């Protein structure tokens with residue numbers, strides 16, 4: 162069976178090796194097809210290259226390829242229930258997995274009238290097996306929401322946590338810089354620690370929920386939430402959207418492809434036997450702490466370049482930024498409350514301001530990095546590989562579950578402190594549902610997995626999860642053959 166038959170309609174470009182510069186690698190071996198035809202019915206038969214699709218990534222020419230079909234979304238952009246901004250961020254590519262990871266089959270019928278041709282070849286890995294698992298799971302979970310009379314995005318209680326975190330950030334900011342803080346040696350530094358923690362928590366709540374469109378059905382609310390997060394933390398939510406929503410949720414734990422997990426060569430960590438071993442990995446069980454702790458500061462330095470200049474996050478293409486997508490006022494607000502006010506109004510030295518922010522950033526980094534890595538970087542989960550024909554020989558939904566590790570189910574603190582990411586498998590299947598409902602639907606997900614023979618990875622306690630993560634770093638730090 163050749164690759165064209167296997168995938169139905171997509172001829173997959175054979176891949177030499179799986180490495181960081183995925184896109185360039187594959188683009189280099191693309192032959193060009195013949196010229197496309199004119200308009201009308203014939204146009205539907207037109208073969209379109211991935212280069213043409215990638216060049217059509219603005220509101221003026223918004224094309225997207227999904228499962229081998231190319232759509233011109235010019236008249237759909239304004240009608241997208243997920244909002245114009247998210248749509249314009251994900252067009253101009255083979256968005257098969259971006260689309261399928263957050264829409265159900267019923268959505269696809271809407272797209273038919275926008276079809277303009279078929280994709281000649283793709284530059285994205287393809288999951289080749291398709292099971293009934295996702296369809297059945299969605300049917301059961303949506304039936305549950307109907308039975309309780311709730312919309313999966315309807316969770317007003319989330320406002321309480323969002324509010325607590327913003328207030329905590331504001332109070333600790335005051336503790337770091339106000340005149341009250343000058344009467345105590347310990348207070349500003351203790352406040353900086355809590356400030357860093359609250360910034361990380363805002364990542365798990367405000368950034369995460371609003372980029373996944375999981376709180377309310379109103380695109381303007383998601384945009385407003387993201388602007389609040391950007392103004393407080395100084396980070397660009399769009400960069401994270403590409404890393405996490407477009408990169409990680411589509412190719413979870415896929416070696417050399419998932420940008421959330423550091424599975425690249427050369428990279429800071431060796432976490433899989435498919436990656437070449439490097440001498441410094443022997444120390445990774447110790448230096449993880451340093452590597453994780455610079456996460457936020459390096460983001461603050463690099464994001465601008467990635468979004469506005471490189472237009473790429475690792476291998477994930479970043480589309481031209483829409484005017485509505487980036488709020489320049491956010492940067493102004495951030496630098497004003499982070500540096501200008503403490504210097505001009507509270508009269509701290511630049512060195513002290515930098516030192517306090519560094520403490521906050523380090524705490525934020527370690528907390529964020531640990532929680533995000535715990536559920537995916539360990540020896541219990543699946544690490545899907547892309548084969549030489551650029552295929553992943555499993556069903557996407559099955560791999561979402563098997564590449565995740567859950568812990569602390571039914572416990573309040575692990576759930577609250579991780580932004581419900583201890584329900585990682587549930588999150589990967591229903592990222593667009595509010596995290597508020599994960600504990601309620603976890604039972605349905607587990608039962609369905611059992612019925613379909615899908616492995617659901619689960620550990621009782623948070624500490625045990627930390628232990629297996631560290632054990633994994635230790636194991637893959639050792640030279641192959643000595644493991």
Ligand code: HEM
Pocket residue numbers: 225241242243244247248251252256259260263264268269271272372373374406593
């Ligand atoms: C590859 C680009 C995308 C395409 C082609 C696309 C297309 C669609 C289509 C056809 C629908 C159904 C419309 C209807 O039923 O009238 C839909 C719904 C929706 N989309 Fe997208 N979308 C894309 C990206 C995104 C992204 C990136 C997000 C959010 C992060 C998103 C969020 C939503 C939401 C929340 C809905 C409503 C779902 C529902 O109520 O079932 N979409 N999209």
